[in-house]
Amino acid sequence: MxxxxxxxxxxxxxxQQQQPEAPxxxxxxxxxxxxxxxxxxxxxxxxxxxxxxxxxxxxxxNAPRPKGKLFDRFSLRADSWGGEPYNTTNFExxxxxxxxxxxxxxxxxxxxxxxxxxLGQQALDLRRRDADVELEFKPRAIISPFVAWSTSSGVGSxxxxxxLTANEYPVAGRLDDRTDMFRGGIRLNTRRAHxxxxxxxxxxxxxDSWKQTxxxxxxxxxxxxxxxxxxxxxxxxxxxxxxxxxxxLVASLNPARWLDVSGSYLYSRPSNDVDYNxxxxxxxxxxxxxxxxxxxxxxxxxxxxxxxxxxHERVRIxxxxxxxxxxxxxxxxxxxxxxxxxxxFVDVAKGLxxxxxxxxxxxxxxxxxxxxxxxAATSLRRQVGLAGARFQTxxxxxxxxxxxxGRSSNAxxxxxxxxxxxxxxxxxxxxxxxxxxxxxxxxFDNSNPSPLGQFDxxxxxxxxxxxxxxxxxxxxxxxxxxxxxxxxxxxxxxxxQSFARARSLYNERSHTVTAMAEFGGKRLRLGAGGSAFTADxxxxxxxxxxxxxxxxxxxxxxxxxTEWRYHGFxxxxxxxxxxxxxxxxxxHLWVMALIASLK
Amino acid sequence: MRASALLWIxxxxxxxxxxxxxxxEICQACHEEVAKAFPAKRHxxxxxxxxxxxxxxxxxxxxxxxxxxxxxxxxKAAEDVCLACHRNDRTQQGHIQSGHARGQTSCLACxxxxxxxxxxxxxxxxxxxxxxxxxxxxxxFQKPHRHPVTQGAMSCVNxxxxxxxxxxxVAKVQFNDTGCLSCHGDKRGPFxxxxxxxxxxxxxxxxxxxxSTNPRMLTRPEVRQxxxxxxxxxxxxxxxxxxxxxxxxxxxxxxxxxxxxxHTKIHGSHVSRALLR
Numbered sequence: 001m002x003x004x005x006x007x008x009x010x011x012x013x014x015x016q017q018q019q020p021e022a023p024x025x026x027x028x029x030x031x032x033x034x035x036x037x038x039x040x041x042x043x044x045x046x047x048x049x050x051x052x053x054x055x056x057x058x059x060x061x062n063a064p065r066p067k068g069k070l071f072d073r074f075s076l077r078a079d080s081w082g083g084e085p086y087n088t089t090n091f092e093x094x095x096x097x098x099x100x101x102x103x104x105x106x107x108x109x110x111x112x113x114x115x116x117x118x119l120g121q122q123a124l125d126l127r128r129r130d131a132d133v134e135l136e137f138k139p140r141a142i143i144s145p146f147v148a149w150s151t152s153s154g155v156g157s158x159x160x161x162x163x164l165t166a167n168e169y170p171v172a173g174r175l176d177d178r179t180d181m182f183r184g185g186i187r188l189n190t191r192r193a194h195x196x197x198x199x200x201x202x203x204x205x206x207x208d209s210w211k212q213t214x215x216x217x218x219x220x221x222x223x224x225x226x227x228x229x230x231x232x233x234x235x236x237x238x239x240x241x242x243x244x245x246x247x248x249l250v251a252s253l254n255p256a257r258w259l260d261v262s263g264s265y266l267y268s269r270p271s272n273d274v275d276y277n278x279x280x281x282x283x284x285x286x287x288x289x290x291x292x293x294x295x296x297x298x299x300x301x302x303x304x305x306x307x308x309x310x311x312h313e314r315v316r317i318x319x320x321x322x323x324x325x326x327x328x329x330x331x332x333x334x335x336x337x338x339x340x341x342x343x344x345f346v347d348v349a350k351g352l353x354x355x356x357x358x359x360x361x362x363x364x365x366x367x368x369x370x371x372x373x374x375x376a377a378t379s380l381r382r383q384v385g386l387a388g389a390r391f392q393t394x395x396x397x398x399x400x401x402x403x404x405x406g407r408s409s410n411a412x413x414x415x416x417x418x419x420x421x422x423x424x425x426x427x428x429x430x431x432x433x434x435x436x437x438x439x440x441x442x443x444f445d446n447s448n449p450s451p452l453g454q455f456d457x458x459x460x461x462x463x464x465x466x467x468x469x470x471x472x473x474x475x476x477x478x479x480x481x482x483x484x485x486x487x488x489x490x491x492x493x494x495x496x497q498s499f500a501r502a503r504s505l506y507n508e509r510s511h512t513v514t515a516m517a518e519f520g521g522k523r524l525r526l527g528a529g530g531s532a533f534t535a536d537x538x539x540x541x542x543x544x545x546x547x548x549x550x551x552x553x554x555x556x557x558x559x560x561x562t563e564w565r566y567h568g569f570x571x572x573x574x575x576x577x578x579x580x581x582x583x584x585x586x587x588h589l590w591v592m593a594l595i596a597s598l599k
Numbered sequence: 600m601r602a603s604a605l606l607w608i609x610x611x612x613x614x615x616x617x618x619x620x621x622x623x624e625i626c627q628a629c630h631e632e633v634a635k636a637f638p639a640k641r642h643x644x645x646x647x648x649x650x651x652x653x654x655x656x657x658x659x660x661x662x663x664x665x666x667x668x669x670x671x672x673x674x675k676a677a678e679d680v681c682l683a684c685h686r687n688d689r690t691q692q693g694h695i696q697s698g699h700a701r702g703q704t705s706c707l708a709c710x711x712x713x714x715x716x717x718x719x720x721x722x723x724x725x726x727x728x729x730x731x732x733x734x735x736x737x738x739x740f741q742k743p744h745r746h747p748v749t750q751g752a753m754s755c756v757n758x759x760x761x762x763x764x765x766x767x768x769v770a771k772v773q774f775n776d777t778g779c780l781s782c783h784g785d786k787r788g789p790f791x792x793x794x795x796x797x798x799x800x801x802x803x804x805x806x807x808x809x810x811s812t813n814p815r816m817l818t819r820p821e822v823r824q825x826x827x828x829x830x831x832x833x834x835x836x837x838x839x840x841x842x843x844x845x846x847x848x849x850x851x852x853x854x855x856x857x858x859x860x861x862h863t864k865i866h867g868s869h870v871s872r873a874l875l876r
Contacts, residue, residue, distance in 0.1 A: 046814075047743045060721075077721060079751055086752030090720060108752055108782075117814040118822070118857045130782055152784045163861045163875045168854070179784035187689060196689055206785055219854050238876075240869065242787075250692050260686065262695055272789055274869035276876070292870045298789035306695040316675070320696045331793045341696070347673070353703060367795040367840050378840055390674075390703045400702050412840050413796055413804070414829050426702075426732065440734055452831060463734030481730070483738035494832035497849040504824045508812060512738035531741045531749075539820035541812040543743045569743055576821070 023598060025061035028561070030054070030593025037567075039585035042113040042123075047543075048567045049109055050589060055082035057593060071095050085109035097140050103133045110154065115583055116576040118161075119219070121170035126156030136187075145186045153178040162210065162234055162278075165285040167218040169231040173210030177240075179203070185248075195251040202270065204242035211235055215282070224285060232282035237275075244270030263305040271297040296330035314347040318357075332376075337363035343386055351392040359384035365412055382408040401425040411448050414455055414491065420446040434472075438465040452501070453492035461485035473518075480515035480529075487537075507537035516547075525551045530565075544568040557598070563591040625658065633713050650680050650712070669712075674705035681706040690762045697763025708732075709761065722754035729755040736809055745810030758808070779808070790867030794874060795840055796829070797866050823856040 034052045037044035056078065063074040071093045078089040087107040094100035106129070113123035134148035158175050161168040183200030212234035220229060245268070252262035273295050280288035306320035323338040343357030361384070366377035384406040391399045404422040411418040426440040441462045448455035463483035470476055489506040516529030530546035549563040570584035626647045627634040648654035650669060657666035669677040678700075685691060685706075694700055699708075709728055726748055730737035736755075740748045747753055755761070758778065779802045780787045786797070796804040805825055806816045819825040832846075848855035859865055861875055868874045 075720075079722075086747050086750050088722065088752055092720075106752065108747065112815065114814045118860050119853060122859065122863075128782060150781075152782055154785060160863050161860050163863070168861050177785040179787070189688075191684075194689065194692075196692075204784060204787065219860070238869075250689070252686070252692060254686055260695060262692055264692065270787065270789055272869065274791065276870045278876075290870075294791040294869050296789040296791045296869070304693075304696075308695045318695055318701075326798065328789050328793055328798075330789070330791045333793045333795060333798060335799055343701070345675075347675075353673075353675075355701070365795075365799055365840065367793070376840075388701070392673075402702065412799055414831060415804070416800065428732070436731070438732055438734065440732070442735060450831075455828075461735045461738075463738060465731055465734045467731060479727075481734050481737060483735055485735065485738065491828050492831070493827045495850060496827075496832055496846055496855075497851070499832065504819075504828050506819055506824065510738075510742075510812075512741050514737065514741060533738075533741045533743075535742075535812050539812050541743065543741070545741075574820075 023061065023063040026058070026595060026597040027056070027060075028058040028593050028595045029056045030561070030591055033590045034587055035590070036587035037585040038587070039569075040115065040583050041585070042115070043569065043583040044567070044585040044587060045111045046114055047569055047585075048587065049085040049111055050567075051083055051085075053083055055080070055084060055591075055593075057591075061598075069095075085111075094139075098138060100136045100139045101134070104131065106130045110156070113159070116574075121159060121161060121219075123159040124156070124175075125158065126154045126175060128152065128154045140189075142189055143186055144189065145184070147184040148182075150181045150183075151179065160210065162212070162231065162236065162280070164231075164280065164288055166224050167220040167229045167231075167285075169212065169216045169218040169234075171210045171212045171216070171231075171234055171236075173208060173236070175208050177204070177206035177208075192254045193252065195249070198248040198250075199245070200248070201245040202243065204240070204244070204270075204272070206238070206240040206242075208238040209236065210238075212280075227283060229285070230283040231280060234278065234280045236278040236280075239275045240272055241274075242270060242272040244268060258310040260308045261306070263303065265301070265303040267299075267301045269297060269299045271295065294330060296328060298326055298328050300324075300326040316345040318343045318345070332366065332368045334366045335363070336365075337361070341386075351394075353390045355386070355388040355390075357386040359386060359406075363412075378410065378412060380408060380410060380412065382406055396430045398428045399425070400427075414448060414450060415457075416448060417446050418448040420444065434469045436465075436467045439463065448491075450492075452494070453503075455489075455491040457487075457489050459485070459487045475521060476517075476519040478515070478517045480517075481513070483510075483512045485510050485512070505538070508535050508539070509537050510535035510541075520551075523553050525553075527551070539574055540572050541574075542568070542570045542572065551595070557596060559595040559597075561591070561593045561595055563593070565589040565591075629661070649684075670707055674703040674708075677705040677707050681710075681712075690760075693760060693763035695763070697760075699761065700763060704732075721751075722748075723751045725754040725756055726751075729761075739807070739809035739811075742810035742812050744812070744814055744816050746808070746816075748809075786866045788867050791869045792872050792874065793867050794865060799840075821856060822858050823850065826858045826862075 031054050032050065032052055034050065037048075057080060059076070059078040059081075061074075061076045072095050074093045076089075076091050079087070081087050086109065087105075089103075089105040091103040092101065108128045108130075110124055110126040110128050113125075114120065130150070130152045132148070132150040134146060136144055136146040138144045154175060154177050156175055157172065159170060159172055162171050179202055181200060181202040183198055185196060185198035188195040212231055214232070216231040218229060218231060223229075246266060247268075248264070248266045250262075250264040252260070254260050274293060276290070276292040278288065278290045302322075302324040304320065304322040306318065309317045309319075311317070319342050321338070321340045323336075325336045327334050339359065339361045341357060341359040343355060345353055345355045347353050359382075361380065361382040363380040364377070365379075368376065384404060386404055388400070388402040390401075402422075402424045404420075406417070406420045406422075408418045422442075422444050424440070424442040426438065428439075429437045431437070439462075442460070444457070444459045446455075446457040461483060462485075463481060465481040466478070468476075468478040485508075487506065487508040489504075491504050492501055493504055494500065495502050510533065512531070512533045514529070514531040516527065518525060518527040520526050527549045528547070530544070532546070533541070533543040535541040545565065545567055547563065547565045549561060551559050551561045553559050566586070566588055568584075568586045651657075651666050653666040657663075667680075669680045672680070682691070682694075686694075726737075733755075740746070748755070786802075788798075802808065805818060807813075807818055808816070811817060813820045817825055819828070850856055854860055862873065864871065864874045864876060868876060870876045
């Protein structure tokens with residue numbers, strides 16, 4: 001009888017489910033006003049870069065089960081359009097078992113001009129546009145081919161230095177680079193195996209041009225043998241044309257219930273052809289008229305192979321091997337690196353899993369180094385011990401800990417990881433269905449000896465997150481996190497002009513708080529929160545971004561939003577070039593927006 | 600009475616002739632909310648018993664203890680429920696040695712199988728989910744010089760593969776994959792004159808990829824520190840690359856404390872051995 005009643009209810013429910021679902025979507029559009037920035041506008045643009053004007057803040061449209069035979073899934077999402085520094089769009093459509101089309105577009109402003117960097121004489125004002133389109137045929141079939149195209153371009157203006165004997169001259173120029181990558185292949189999908197064979201190629205072009213008309217005294221105003229140096233004209237062109245291709249094979253196999261194997265091989269061979277010309281005039285040490293061309297290639301192969309064996313329901317053994325090799329044909333840079341790792345996992349008791357293992361890395365590298373610059377070739381051998389544990393109690397508390405201790409024969413560079421200890425832990429608890437607490441901590445301690453003195457690096461961090469959603473967050477929700485972190489670095493070096501020993505010291509002690517609380521009902525909802533970052537040490541920093549908002553429901557499909565944001569940045573007491581370089585800013589941003597939804 | 604009831608059921612059954620013979624229809628009778636929450640064309644096409652073993656016994660007894668709930672299993676066991684179908688998906692290629700697998704973070708920690716948004720697509724949703732556990736990484740994105748993750752322009756999965764990648768914790772750049780270079784293609788090279796640490800140790804040898812208190816997301820507040828820590832001026836030890844001959848730059852001058860004022864092509868140059876152009 002119970003089964004018959006169930007079938008009856010299920011029948012009615014199934015009939016209801018077969019009706020196409022209504023599309024959903026929303027749009028948020030409005031206006032942003034900016035009061036400020038007070039302080040450095042270049043720093044504001046480098047860090048925040050939000051401007052004034054009408055904006056489409058958000059748009060999304062989903063058709064979960066539309067009528068028609070061309071597609072049975074359609075979704076579109078767009079964020080931050082209307083002169084915003086970051087525009088994104090994502091699109092997906094498809095028909096199950098026939099095709100799946102995904103596309104994404106991103107337009108990011110890359111503005112950077114800070115008084116404290118490179119004497120304030122280097123700047124970027126670019127727009128980076130990235131797009132990716134992939135079309136997969138018969139995604140659920142055993143064999144599914146795919147094709148894809150992606151592009152990334154950066155266009156804009158910049159400021160850099162033109163370097164000549166005894167002086168360097170800040171000059172403005174135009175930057176333009178673009179990379180197009182085409183790829184295609186097939187995917188083999190079975191219950192026990194998967195493989196992807198992919199072939200791709202890229203086309204790269206970069207054209208930078210720097211011009212100077214009019215006198216430019218450069219950074220050195222001291223006369224050179226009684227004559228002041230000056231750049232009166234410059235025409236510099238940097239033209240790079242590159243191509244490349246790659247072949248990729250990825251495969252995974254489940255040949256037995258107790259064994260999984262997966263691996264990948266990737267070979268790429270990019271190359272660049274370069275033409276460079278510069279013609280400079282003025283009061284210079286020597287006539288400058290340069291023309292260079294070069295061709296470089298970088299065959300690069302990498303691969304990995306890993307296996308997971310489960311000889312017992314409580315035991316897992318994971319073995320992996322990785323390798324990476326490259327060779328620059330022009331610059332004699334060569335790199336052969338390999339890593340082998342063996343790790344075991346044992347469920348020793350209910351809720352307790354221990355793991356332990358060993359990793360071995362070996363590598364050889366050679367580079368072109370100037371005379372008196374040091375060895376051209378060196379090798380590395382590293383032994384790493386691994387250990388970890390996971391503990392779970394019946395109260396929903398989960399604790400995870402991970403330890404790594406490495407010892408190396410040497411290091412490639414003075415600041416490389418060499419003899420280190422890495423310890424991480426995380427705890428997660430859900431005392432209530434609506435309350436989740438997470439805590440984590442980490443320590444990384446590295447030392448790298450050298451005859452001048454040892455490089456010591458120590459970083460520590462402790463953080464906690466809380467998320468509370470009583471009654472599903474309909475009336476009140478709270479999300480917050482706090483992190484305390486510290487970094488300490490010390491390494492000796494020789495002062496170039498005197499060869500006296502000195503120490504490069506870097507310290508940072510920071511606190512970060514982020515939070516967002518929302519409360520209200522169906523008619524009115526209030527929100528407040530934001531982030532606050534403070535750091536003391538070598539570069540004291542204060543960065544505050546509080547936010548407050550009110551959302552009022554005007555009708556079932558229309559809401560109004562008012563939002564206030566503050567961005568405040570300061571570096572109290574930070575002396576750069578022996579004098580204060582004010583980079584701070586303050587700005588208040590107001591947004592008035594309407595939110596319209598389909599349902 | 601019984602005859603009319605049987606007729607009613609027969610008619611209903613006739614109307615439901617298109618309903619597939621799967622257990623989900625029976626489960627809906629008691630678990631209507633879960634069945635309604637199933638997204639169209641995704642797991643709703645599957646048999647509930649595929650993930651919830653012990654279905655037949657539960658169907659008779661209607662007791663929760665008689666059926667498997669993956670949420671109540673050990674992480675590895677819960678993962679195996681998903682991987683029974685998804686083990687060889689293209690998204691799981693690096694799963695075996697991934698950080699999440701080593702830390703026994705199961706699929707259910709991020710994915711909710713029953714709900715419509717089981718795979719989050721929007722950047723803010725992805726970031727909020729990762730930040731719930733990766734508190735320290737989230738804090739790094741609150742620093743002033745950062746990738747635009749908190750602004751919603753990028754998400755964690757733009758650089759990291761949460762299902763696994765060969766080198767866990769590290770973005771893909773050093774391993775012959777695009778990584779940082781998918782946006783910063785002008786740094787791809789190859790260059791006629793390489794800057795060795797860029798190629799051998801990756802972008803993280805000088806930059807903090809999440810966020811930094813230092814301009815250009817560098818790991819040091821002044822460029823001279825960044826450079827002189829490797830180019831120490833000492834006749835280097837036999838076993839390290841990265842030395843350079845003394846340049847006799849007078850650090851008392853601001854020009855020489857900003858190395859990139861002259862060494863403008865610090866990522867590699869096609870023209871100048873000293874990376875001047």
